Amino acid sequence: MRLSRYFLPILRETPKEAEIISHRLMLRAGMMRQEAAGIYAFLPLGLRVLNKINTIVREEQNRAGAIELLMPTVQSAELWRESGRYDAYGKEMLRIKDRHAREMLYGPTNEEMITDIFRAYVRSYRDLPLNLYHIQWKFRDEVRPRFGLMRGREFLMKDAYSFDLDQAGARHSYNKMFVAYLRTFARMGLKAIPMVAETGPIGGNLSHEFIILASTGESEVFCHRDYLEFDVPGEDIDFDNVDALQSTVDKWTSLYAATSEMHDAAAFEKLPQGSQMSARGIEVGHIFYFGTKYSEPMKAVVTGPDGTEKPVHMGSYGIGPSRLVAAIIEASHDDAGIKWPEAVAPFKVAILNLKQGDGATDAASEKLYAALQAKGVDVLYHDLDERPGSKFATADLIGIPWQVLIGPKGLAAGQFELKKRADGSREMLSPDDVLARLVPRF
Amino acid sequence: MRLSRYFLPILRETPKEAEIISHRLMLRAGMMRQEAAGIYAFLPLGLRVLNKINTIVREEQNRAGAIELLMPTVQSAELWRESGRYDAYGKEMLRIKDRHAREMLYGPTNEEMITDIFRAYVRSYRDLPLNLYHIQWKFRDEVRPRFGLMRGREFLMKDAYSFDLDQAGARHSYNKMFVAYLRTFARMGLKAIPMVAETGPIGGNLSHEFIILASTGESEVFCHRDYLEFDVPGEDIDFDNVDALQSTVDKWTSLYAATSEMHDAAAFEKLPQGSQMSARGIEVGHIFYFGTKYSEPMKAVVTGPDGTEKPVHMGSYGIGPSRLVAAIIEASHDDAGIKWPEAVAPFKVAILNLKQGDGATDAASEKLYAALQAKGVDVLYHDLDERPGSKFATADLIGIPWQVLIGPKGLAAGQFELKKRADGSREMLSPDDVLARLVPRF
Numbered sequence: 001m002r003l004s005r006y007f008l009p010i011l012r013e014t015p016k017e018a019e020i021i022s023h024r025l026m027l028r029a030g031m032m033r034q035e036a037a038g039i040y041a042f043l044p045l046g047l048r049v050l051n052k053i054n055t056i057v058r059e060e061q062n063r064a065g066a067i068e069l070l071m072p073t074v075q076s077a078e079l080w081r082e083s084g085r086y087d088a089y090g091k092e093m094l095r096i097k098d099r100h101a102r103e104m105l106y107g108p109t110n111e112e113m114i115t116d117i118f119r120a121y122v123r124s125y126r127d128l129p130l131n132l133y134h135i136q137w138k139f140r141d142e143v144r145p146r147f148g149l150m151r152g153r154e155f156l157m158k159d160a161y162s163f164d165l166d167q168a169g170a171r172h173s174y175n176k177m178f179v180a181y182l183r184t185f186a187r188m189g190l191k192a193i194p195m196v197a198e199t200g201p202i203g204g205n206l207s208h209e210f211i212i213l214a215s216t217g218e219s220e221v222f223c224h225r226d227y228l229e230f231d232v233p234g235e236d237i238d239f240d241n242v243d244a245l246q247s248t249v250d251k252w253t254s255l256y257a258a259t260s261e262m263h264d265a266a267a268f269e270k271l272p273q274g275s276q277m278s279a280r281g282i283e284v285g286h287i288f289y290f291g292t293k294y295s296e297p298m299k300a301v302v303t304g305p306d307g308t309e310k311p312v313h314m315g316s317y318g319i320g321p322s323r324l325v326a327a328i329i330e331a332s333h334d335d336a337g338i339k340w341p342e343a344v345a346p347f348k349v350a351i352l353n354l355k356q357g358d359g360a361t362d363a364a365s366e367k368l369y370a371a372l373q374a375k376g377v378d379v380l381y382h383d384l385d386e387r388p389g390s391k392f393a394t395a396d397l398i399g400i401p402w403q404v405l406i407g408p409k410g411l412a413a414g415q416f417e418l419k420k421r422a423d424g425s426r427e428m429l430s431p432d433d434v435l436a437r438l439v440p441r442f
Numbered sequence: 443m444r445l446s447r448y449f450l451p452i453l454r455e456t457p458k459e460a461e462i463i464s465h466r467l468m469l470r471a472g473m474m475r476q477e478a479a480g481i482y483a484f485l486p487l488g489l490r491v492l493n494k495i496n497t498i499v500r501e502e503q504n505r506a507g508a509i510e511l512l513m514p515t516v517q518s519a520e521l522w523r524e525s526g527r528y529d530a531y532g533k534e535m536l537r538i539k540d541r542h543a544r545e546m547l548y549g550p551t552n553e554e555m556i557t558d559i560f561r562a563y564v565r566s567y568r569d570l571p572l573n574l575y576h577i578q579w580k581f582r583d584e585v586r587p588r589f590g591l592m593r594g595r596e597f598l599m600k601d602a603y604s605f606d607l608d609q610a611g612a613r614h615s616y617n618k619m620f621v622a623y624l625r626t627f628a629r630m631g632l633k634a635i636p637m638v639a640e641t642g643p644i645g646g647n648l649s650h651e652f653i654i655l656a657s658t659g660e661s662e663v664f665c666h667r668d669y670l671e672f673d674v675p676g677e678d679i680d681f682d683n684v685d686a687l688q689s690t691v692d693k694w695t696s697l698y699a700a701t702s703e704m705h706d707a708a709a710f711e712k713l714p715q716g717s718q719m720s721a722r723g724i725e726v727g728h729i730f731y732f733g734t735k736y737s738e739p740m741k742a743v744v745t746g747p748d749g750t751e752k753p754v755h756m757g758s759y760g761i762g763p764s765r766l767v768a769a770i771i772e773a774s775h776d777d778a779g780i781k782w783p784e785a786v787a788p789f790k791v792a793i794l795n796l797k798q799g800d801g802a803t804d805a806a807s808e809k810l811y812a813a814l815q816a817k818g819v820d821v822l823y824h825d826l827d828e829r830p831g832s833k834f835a836t837a838d839l840i841g842i843p844w845q846v847l848i849g850p851k852g853l854a855a856g857q858f859e860l861k862k863r864a865d866g867s868r869e870m871l872s873p874d875d876v877l878a879r880l881v882p883r884f
Contacts, residue, residue: 009562033562035517036514039516098583
């Protein structure tokens with residue numbers, strides 16, 4: 001993408017309304033704009049990051065055997081009366097009356113609707129296990145929306161729902177998502193630690209939150225330091241292997257880890273001093289097993305091998321991709337701006353032409369731009385007539401992992417400067433060497 | 443995808459509530475489910491088609507220079523008061539009050555919001571032309587939603603908005619979208635004919651609808667038969683070439699073409715008899731130029747080359763991907779089911795193992811499945827223990843373009859049967875030849 005043909009409205013001043021760093025940086029970097037309290041538009045740069053996150057989430061859900069569908073945002077109140085949550089949910093539910101005065105709502109979550117879909121089609125244990133997920137906009141009418149995308153009202157959620165004949169099967173389904181989540185966050189460059197959690201309005205008796213550590217995180221968490229060194233399962237892990245998954249989950253839940261709500265100070269202090277870690281954390285995923293809480297009242301039953309009907313055992317599994325955009329920034333930034341992990345960066349490479357309009361730098365920049373485009377690399381070519389300092393500031397602010405600086409001095413020696421945003425390191429390299437660094441081998 | 447691990451709830455009976463063929467076939471093929479009047483969930487097979495359509499729409503928007511962002515579904519009433527449309531829009535607008543009794547709405551379209559985004563950032567003619575689009579759910583509270591996705595209440599729309607300094611620039615932006623739409627529909631296997639249209643509640647004085655012909659179409663249209671033979675511009679067309687685009691648009695608007703609302707019987711009857719074509723049509727796209735209708739009241743102005751401020755000239759450009767799923771079925775089906783054009787098919791290939799559990803057919807099916815998967819071909823392997831007739835019926839119903847029938851008799855001769863859904867033709871081929879047919883060359 002040529003910047004001259006892009007829409008990247010950088011703000012030079014720090015917006016006053018933003019209270020946390022991710023919100024400030026997203027506004028300054030032209031990633032988002034508030035359209036109403038807690039309701040945001042994703043500008044082109046922000047949407048690119050959101051899409052990269054969605055792609056990783058989707059690949060790992062599919063790998064774990066979950067199947068994607070897409071439920072609507074507006075739901076009928078009737079469904080929620082069946083589960084008993086319509087009245088219980090409170091004012092966070094955005095209630096709507098249509099032109100015929102029918103009671104509707106903007107879905108804050110989809111346990112009821114997915115249970116309705118399940119019961120409409122599935123009759124036999126032979127069709128289980130089943131895990132259905134979607135990535136769709138949700139609305140929670142927070143009384144005081146704040147912190148940008150961290151606590152917005154309209155937000156994107158990936159929610160998966162598993163269906164099993166019995167508790168043992170449901171446990172395996174839960175473990176699949178547990179492992180998928182470990183992989184999902186690791187691929188985004190995040191250290192996520194699963195912590196036992198309360199189940200809240202979703203219900204049930206088994207639940208983990210996945211928490212990433214960030215010095216600017218929303219809440220305090222406590223855990224064993226060894227979690228930082230745990231290996232995440234590779235992509236060859238067999239999701240059908242019950243024992244292998246259980247032992248992975250056992251390992252990742254073997255050491256102390258708790259949010260402040262669940263913190264047991266006495267247990268924590270029994271850890272060796274050097275292993276006690278308290279830090280700020282951000283919740284980026286939440287998984288639940290809740291048995292027959294919805295299937296019983298909503299009559300989602302299957303015929304078992306013995307011929308009798310049983311309500312299915314269910315779990316639900318949430319990740320907020322829009323929240324993750326902000327959470328990743330909280331975990332990865334410096335004074336100059338965002339430092340995107342490569343897997344979620346809006347562009348992998350920025351080409352900074354340091355003397356726009358100069359025949360030699362223009363030609364070299366165009367040539368590199370064309371070569372990277374041809375190899376399918378996401379590249380932003382800063383081709384505006386701005387001074388080098390302004391181009392450096394923009395590239396650092398928007399956090400592009402690799403920056404290629406093309407100026408007359410380097411060119412005279414046949415070299416470009418390659419800067420790595422993560423650590424600020426710089427190298428002078430020939431154009432061919434720059435290309436070799438940036439293009440993955442085929 | 444293995445059918446044994448998929449969620450494809452085929453209905454054997456024709457659902458009574460469905461009035462048109464696309465609605466019936468989508469329900470029978472397990473593509474969608476109604477969750478409330480005019481509100482549908484896309485089941486996995488339906489979502490696959492929707493995503494393929496979105497990808498084509500997106501590629502052609504990007505090719506024409508439009509830039510993707512993503513606006514929220516819920517909007518503030520304030521914005522619509524600025525344009526004067528809040529009261530004018532009527533009962534089709536789903537109005538919402540949040541917990542603080544603030545007036546909100548579920549966006550039926552986004553002229554106001556995009557104008558608000560534009561005016562927040564763009565000050566100079568140097569930043570023009572600009573075309574911003576998104577693909578987002580919309581809601582129109584139809585009094586009698588019907589015909590499934592053809593006239594739903596919650597529907598997906600791609601809406602693009604162009605901004606130019608003057609009318610000449612806006613005309614070029616309009617032409618870009620006109621040509622992008624010709625390409626978009628052609629890539630989906632559709633013959634779309636642009637017809638002069640009324641502008642309705644969007645406003646303005648230049649507008650075209652893109653109509654596809656289908657014997658079960660919603661309305662009658664009249665046009666010159668030669669449109670069926672017109673060439674659609676190739677992907678090498680230069681969208682910056684003002685004259686080339688204008689002459690393409692001139693050609694595509696040179697002959698008579700009108701919906702029933704705009705029909706001029708006298709003019710139509712002046713065509714040579716053999717050129718008069720009247721047919722049923724379905725609207726699949728609609729483009730508008732409306733000048734300063736929104737920019738004036740909402741003060742979206744830029745400084746021109748002469749230093750004075752001028753309201754920008756705008757256009758908007760809509761395609762309904764969810765509606766297109768149904769429209770394509772209306773245009774392409776037979777008594778046995780859907781006939782997907784390959785570009786939008788949920789799977790390109792179905793493998794029908796005609797004797798599940800037989801060592802030889804299982805091994806041959808698995809081998810072909812693995813080979814196609816490895817080449818990135820979307821393939822559905824029907825691996826359930828069902829009789830051949832049932833597998834044929836399912837594959838035809840869900841409309842997979844290529845079906846590979848693997849049975850003991852063919853295998854004994856070292857052959858598979860390759861069936862083409864479009865015309866029902868069948869061929870006996872060696873496994874290698876089947877693979878060569880189905881895998882695009884690299």
